[in-house]
Amino acid sequence: MVKPVTNTPSDPNAWLTYWPDGAIVLDENGRILAICEHAQAILGWRPEQLIGQMAHDRICISTRRLHHAPEDCPICRDADSTTVKSSFWLSAEGDYVSVDYRTARLPLAADGHFVVRFHRNEQQDYSFAELQKFADFVDKNPAAIVEFDEFGQMLFCNPAMQHLMMTHGFDDQGHARIMPRDINEICAQIVASQNLRAPVEVAVDDFWFNWHFSPLVSPVGQSVIGYVFDVSDVKRAQAQASVARAQARRDFYAKMIHELRTPLNAIVGYSDLLLCRNAENLKDRDLKALRGIKVGGMQLNELISDTLDISKIEAGKMTTEITLFRPQDVLDEIHEQMHYLAEMKKLHYEVHCPPEFTVASDVHKVRQILINLISNAVKYTRKGQVSVVVQPLDVEPPMEDCAEEFLIEVADTGMGIPADQLDTLFDSYQRVKESNTQGIQGTGLGLALVNDVVEILGGEISVASEYGAGSRFSVRLPTQSSVLD
Numbered sequence: 049m050v051k052p053v054t055n056t057p058s059d060p061n062a063w064l065t066y067w068p069d070g071a072i073v074l075d076e077n078g079r080i081l082a083i084c085e086h087a088q089a090i091l092g093w094r095p096e097q098l099i100g101q102m103a104h105d106r107i108c109i110s111t112r113r114l115h116h117a118p119e120d121c122p123i124c125r126d127a128d129s130t131t132v133k134s135s136f137w138l139s140a141e142g143d144y145v146s147v148d149y150r151t152a153r154l155p156l157a158a159d160g161h162f163v164v165r166f167h168r169n170e171q172q173d174y175s176f177a178e179l180q181k182f183a184d185f186v187d188k189n190p191a192a193i194v195e196f197d198e199f200g201q202m203l204f205c206n207p208a209m210q211h212l213m214m215t216h217g218f219d220d221q222g223h224a225r226i227m228p229r230d231i232n233e234i235c236a237q238i239v240a241s242q243n244l245r246a247p248v249e250v251a252v253d254d255f256w257f258n259w260h261f262s263p264l265v266s267p268v269g270q271s272v273i274g275y276v277f278d279v280s281d282v283k284r285a286q287a288q289a290s291v292a293r294a295q296a297r298r299d300f301y302a303k304m305i306h307e308l309r310t311p312l313n314a315i316v317g318y319s320d321l322l323l324c325r326n327a328e329n330l331k332d333r334d335l336k337a338l339r340g341i342k343v344g345g346m347q348l349n350e351l352i353s354d355t356l357d358i359s360k361i362e363a364g365k366m367t368t369e370i371t372l373f374r375p376q377d378v379l380d381e382i383h384e385q386m387h388y389l390a391e392m393k394k395l396h397y398e399v400h401c402p403p404e405f406t407v408a409s410d411v412h413k414v415r416q417i418l419i420n421l422i423s424n425a426v427k428y429t430r431k432g433q434v435s436v437v438v439q440p441l442d443v444e445p446p447m448e449d450c451a452e453e454f455l456i457e458v459a460d461t462g463m464g465i466p467a468d469q470l471d472t473l474f475d476s477y478q479r480v481k482e483s484n485t486q487g488i489q490g491t492g493l494g495l496a497l498v499n500d501v502v503e504i505l506g507g508e509i510s511v512a513s514e515y516g517a518g519s520r521f522s523v524r525l526p527t528q529s530s531v532l533d
Contacts (some may be wrong), residue, residue, distance in 0.1 A: 078124035092140035107137040192276035198239040200232030230373040315345040335410035342480040370528040408527040425460035432461025456523040474499035
């Protein structure tokens with residue numbers, strides 16, 4: 049093989065003889081001055097075929113993707129660039145050779161010579177250009193990306209993640225607030241299971257972020273990649289949609305109640321009128337049916353009111369109207385309705401209340417509590433009795449003055465409540481789930497409403513139940529006499 053230069057101390061290109069990579073020496077115009085043996089082996093060109101020729105004319109490939117003008121030739125345009133580039137060069141046989149290269153000016157050259165160093169990258173998994181492209185995917189990605197080891201220690205993060213960490217700061221222990229608090233446990237679980245995990249939500253100030261984690265196995269070991277997505281706009285939109293739905297629901301209930309109460313009042317009113325005028329002339333069967341119509345209308349009216357109140361409570365718009373009243377008057381008002389429900393199931397219904405003691409509270413809400421607790425007791429009692437006790441708690445014996453605190457108790461001999469269901473008894477749409485409750489109709493809103501109303505009035509509700517023997521609901525309510533002063 050012909051050597052490009054002689055190996056003499058006076059030869060400025062003697063170093064090319066020992067150069068381990070491909071190297072081509074060019075002048076400032078891009079004309080080839082020398083080529084090392086390794087470069088000849090890579091490209092297949094002999095020195096006499098290249099020396100004195102323009103590098104652009106000999107080794108650049110003229111395809112649509114790689115075409116460029118001689119004055120824009122990347123081989124000799126950036127003589128002092130330290131950036132590695134990737135390209136395809138033309139071999140002596142006319143083949144395309146994939147190379148990574150960079151250029152550097154020769155410090156001892158007085159006439160602007162520079163060297164193009166290159167190596168063949170076809171034996172590598174990726175060329176330098178491809179690696180640079182992949183790196184740009186991470187660095188320029190607007191989504192935050194971070195790599196952790198199996199212990200949750202951060203190994204790398206892209207600029208987007210750095211920005212998030214600096215924006216939302218760190219806690220007293222130096223942990224980035226944007227990261228999940230249990231990041232070490234998450235990473236250990238993902239490495240062990242090799243499964244994805246998403247989403248893990250993190251709330252910071254008024255922002256919400258969803259983390260998605262995936263395992264990564266590489267020749268250097270195992271790690272976890274985390275991707276962070278800002279879902280604050282979605283959360284705010286969901287909150288606004290929830291408010292809009294609640295408002296639409298309240299508007300619908302208000303219109304529905306307005307439309308339903310008119311015929312319901314007619315049903316209750318006319319049935320009551322018939323009972324007053326014709327009770328003596330009706331047979332027992334007809335009298336019972338007429339009472340059933342009246343009570344059914346009253347129950348439906350109560351259900352509509354409860355549904356509307358649930359919506360008000362959810363919207364935080366429930367208010368109280370405190371007045372002085374006697375609990376006995378409320379019990380008398382609902383007696384016909386409650387007594388009829390118990391009578392239909394052949395249950396004994398009894399009420400105990402000191403007739404003259406008064407309380408300062410919201411009479412409408414106390415009425416709701418009584419109706420829902422009593423009707424619920426009747427509903428879940430097949431035989432026996434339902435008893436109601438309303439009494440003051442601050443004095444013994446009961447005084448006629450306004451009590452400071454009073455008790456409402458409703459006890460039944462019904463089926464009782466399993467112990468494992470007591471904790472969820474006051475949740476909306478929850479009902480006792482047992483085989484012996486089949487055929488018992490209900491929405492599951494009654495006790496939830498009672499719980500909310502008791503809380504609004506500043507009271508407490510509790511339940512004691514023995515499964516198969518009955519239940520006792522106890523409500524302690526303070527009076528609001530200070531409001532009336």
